[in-house]
Amino acid sequence: MLKDEINKALKVIQDGGIILYPTDTIWGIGCDATNTDAIKKIYQLKQRSESKSMIILVDIDNKLPSYISEVPDIAYDLIEYAENPLTLIMPGAKNISPALIAEDGSVGIRVTSHPFCQQLIQRLRKPLVSTSANISGQPSPEYFGKIDQEIIDGVDYVVDIDQYSTEIKKPSTIMRLAPNGGFEFIRR
Numbered sequence: 001m002l003k004d005e006i007n008k009a010l011k012v013i014q015d016g017g018i019i020l021y022p023t024d025t026i027w028g029i030g031c032d033a034t035n036t037d038a039i040k041k042i043y044q045l046k047q048r049s050e051s052k053s054m055i056i057l058v059d060i061d062n063k064l065p066s067y068i069s070e071v072p073d074i075a076y077d078l079i080e081y082a083e084n085p086l087t088l089i090m091p092g093a094k095n096i097s098p099a100l101i102a103e104d105g106s107v108g109i110r111v112t113s114h115p116f117c118q119q120l121i122q123r124l125r126k127p128l129v130s131t132s133a134n135i136s137g138q139p140s141p142e143y144f145g146k147i148d149q150e151i152i153d154g155v156d157y158v159v160d161i162d163q164y165s166t167e168i169k170k171p172s173t174i175m176r177l178a179p180n181g182g183f184e185f186i187r188r
Contacts, residue, residue, distance in 0.1 A: 017156030024114040033127040036097040045154040048136035055108035056127035059118040074181040085172040
């Protein structure tokens with residue numbers, strides 16, 4: 001079943017579509033992080049300003065240098081020892097759509113531990129956009145049953161995994177990391 005869902009989601013993403021999918025945190029809306037048109041569809045669906053950037057997911061930490069010019073050494077330690085899913089905002093974003101890069105050149109990036117996400121990213125060979133499955137300004141849904149119908153109807157594919165779970169999930173911890181290793185918490 002996991003393999004079937006990965007194949008279906010992969011085809012939609014490769015065709016420029018957007019998906020609704022489970023992650024190691026809350027449900028996300030995602031697409032190919034190099035496809036600007038697909039990213040714009042997500043902004044429209046969320047009714048979100050394009051000045052508020054979205055994060056990307058990678059499957060393994062050795063992919064960080066593919067998308068960040070200079071990854072501070074501490075980033076790997078933070079990822080390894082974080083007790084909760086951790087999104088790192090780092091400058092020097094590269095090899096992704098300009099629509100995901102903040103004005104200061106940074107992007108938020110998380111190494112996902114979710115098997116569906118990891119395998120989908122491996123097959124896609126690109127990072128996956130991840131943004132909470134809600135209209136901008138509304139609360140993030142804690143599980144699938146709390147996702148607004150407008151979001152479900154607005155994506156090209158809804159991944160059929162974990163839809164019946166009512167486990168309360170929280171968004172990731174977010175830290176801004178400077179090239180010199182200095183950091184600050186944005187969201188704990």
